[in-house]
Amino acid sequence: MAGRPAGLVTRMSTGNGIRSDGTWRNWAGNQVARPVRIERPCTEQEVSALVRRAVADGRRVRVVGAGHSFTAIAVTDDVLVTLDDLAGVVDIDRESGLVRVQAGIRLTALNPLLHAVGLAMPNLGDIAYQSVAGAISTSTHGTGLGFRSIAEGVVGLRLVTGDGSIVGCDGGQNADLLHVARVGLGALGIVTEVTLQCVPAFNLHAIEEVLPIDEVLDGFDEIAGSTDHAEFFWMPHTGRALLKRNTRTTEAPPPARNRRHALRRRWKRFKNKELMENAVFGALNHLGRMRPSLVPRLNGLVAGDGRAEYLTTSYDVFASPRRVRFYEMEYAVPSGHGLEAFRRVQEVVDGLGRPISFPVEYRILGGDDIPLSTASGRDTVFIAVHVFRGTPYEDYFRGVEAVMDDYDGRPHWGKLHFQSVDTLADRYPGWEAFRAARARLDPDGRFSNDYLDRVLGPAT
Numbered sequence: 001m002a003g004r005p006a007g008l009v010t011r012m013s014t015g016n017g018i019r020s021d022g023t024w025r026n027w028a029g030n031q032v033a034r035p036v037r038i039e040r041p042c043t044e045q046e047v048s049a050l051v052r053r054a055v056a057d058g059r060r061v062r063v064v065g066a067g068h069s070f071t072a073i074a075v076t077d078d079v080l081v082t083l084d085d086l087a088g089v090v091d092i093d094r095e096s097g098l099v100r101v102q103a104g105i106r107l108t109a110l111n112p113l114l115h116a117v118g119l120a121m122p123n124l125g126d127i128a129y130q131s132v133a134g135a136i137s138t139s140t141h142g143t144g145l146g147f148r149s150i151a152e153g154v155v156g157l158r159l160v161t162g163d164g165s166i167v168g169c170d171g172g173q174n175a176d177l178l179h180v181a182r183v184g185l186g187a188l189g190i191v192t193e194v195t196l197q198c199v200p201a202f203n204l205h206a207i208e209e210v211l212p213i214d215e216v217l218d219g220f221d222e223i224a225g226s227t228d229h230a231e232f233f234w235m236p237h238t239g240r241a242l243l244k245r246n247t248r249t250t251e252a253p254p255p256a257r258n259r260r261h262a263l264r265r266r267w268k269r270f271k272n273k274e275l276m277e278n279a280v281f282g283a284l285n286h287l288g289r290m291r292p293s294l295v296p297r298l299n300g301l302v303a304g305d306g307r308a309e310y311l312t313t314s315y316d317v318f319a320s321p322r323r324v325r326f327y328e329m330e331y332a333v334p335s336g337h338g339l340e341a342f343r344r345v346q347e348v349v350d351g352l353g354r355p356i357s358f359p360v361e362y363r364i365l366g367g368d369d370i371p372l373s374t375a376s377g378r379d380t381v382f383i384a385v386h387v388f389r390g391t392p393y394e395d396y397f398r399g400v401e402a403v404m405d406d407y408d409g410r411p412h413w414g415k416l417h418f419q420s421v422d423t424l425a426d427r428y429p430g431w432e433a434f435r436a437a438r439a440r441l442d443p444d445g446r447f448s449n450d451y452l453d454r455v456l457g458p459a460t
């Protein structure tokens with residue numbers, strides 16, 4: 001803690017980006033902060049006290065979850081807060097499926113705890129490292145036309161507002177605030193507790209196959225309508241895509257015939273999830289960065305031509321380890337325009353004049369009514385583009401963003417984009433409701449930072 005008053009950082013954590021020199025860095029490594037102090041409250045009262053202290057000092061406050069956003073949404077050089085010590089389960093009602101958790105709990109910790117009592121999150125994104133509050137605050141989502149974002153499953157919240165007051169909201173009290181605060185971008189207050197509507201535990205029957213991209217595009221609408229969770233990853237320069245179809249089931253995984261069979265199954269999963277998607281993929285990306293002309297051929301190796309089928313616990317299928325670091329942009333467009341927008345993204349990739357070594361991902365989700373949810377008011381297709389960390393992305397991402405502008409595209413709040421309040425406000429039917437809630441809960445902009453000033457404008 002060189003150069004910093006002693007005692008301001010109580011304990012270090014490896015999982016939130018806070019470093020032993022008192023700086024902070026996000027997962028992708030493209031956002032850095034040098035906060036004047038880092039607070040690690042253990043109780044809601046301590047959260048309230050730290051906000052009051054910031055008011056007295058004239059400091060702004062930002063909370064960091066797991067630091068997995070690519071944007072500068074969590075960045076501050078004032079007071080940075082981690083809720084890693086407010087990360088427990090408060091209450092589980094197995095009958096109703098209502099689960100109250102402290103806001104800092106990570107999905108990786110929560111999923112097995114839910115499973116142990118016969119419950120599960122209804123849907124997840126493709127990682128589970130996020131904190132619950134971080135995931136809902138940016139409208140984090142998975143895929144499935146009949147399913148919604150994680151925030152849509154929030155039925156209660158407690159938050160500490162701009163003057164340090166503690167507010168509870170659920171269907172009975174402050175229901176108007178709950179409606180807005182489920183996707184709050186950290187701009188409405190510090191969420192201390194979340195009540196989630198969970199579902200009975202389930203398994204997923206997964207089928208993953210590499211197919212010609214044109215075949216996937218031609219059939220995707222039908223597949224998305226008939227499969228619980230469908231998505232695909234197009235591997236640029238190969239003409240191929242990995243199509244994933246996951247079907248919910250309460251069937252148990254078929255028992256292994258013998259020990260050898262069990263080991264072979266485990267090896268196959270390890271090979272796919274750890275070797276192919278992480279170790280080998282990382283090595284090929286390093287090689288491609290040194291010799292870009294090799295990328296199309298390397299992409300062919302990554303895409304492969306295989307098929308995998310397995311049945312296991314839902315969260316094990318939804319979420320995978322992601323050890324190869326990258327930068328990402330993701331846009332939400334009305335579902336009816338998804339395939340057209342995707343074909344135009346293919347043209348952007350092909351017109352770049354340099355090879356892209358990461359896949360383009362395509363997902364679909366049911367609409368919701370949360371004011372700043374990326375799926376607010378419409379069934380939504382999400383198109384995500386990625387590049388390997390340390391490689392240029394601006395021309396690529398700007399090209400894709402220009403396409404998305406034609407469809408009233410909404411950027412994922414936690415993923416890179418170039419929009420501002422002037423371009424965004426008209427794209428959300430509930431923008432005014434959010435603005436009004438922010439003016440009420442945080443009139444002085446205590447929870448603002450440069451990113452929020454850009455995308456939301458001033459608090460009042």
Ligand SMILES: Cc1cc2nc3c(=O)[nH]c(=O)nc-3n(C[C@H](O)[C@H](O)[C@H](O)COP(=O)(O)OP(=O)(O)OC[C@H]3O[C@@H](n4cnc5c(N)ncnc54)[C@H](O)[C@@H]3O)c2cc1C
Nearest residue numbers: 065066067068069125126130131133134140141186191414
């Ligand atoms: C490898 C990888 C894979 C990803 N996959 C997906 C995916 O499949 N689907 C998807 O939608 N997104 C995905 N994301 C994006 C990710 O889900 C979001 O960026 C999410 O917000 C990260 O959660 P976090 O806990 O790291 O939050 P952070 O990034 O730390 O913070 C995000 C925001 O939440 C706020 N916040 C955090 N805690 C609180 C609190 N207690 N009170 C108020 N505000 C708070 C922060 O201030 C900040 O504004 C992925 C990201 C990565 C790096």
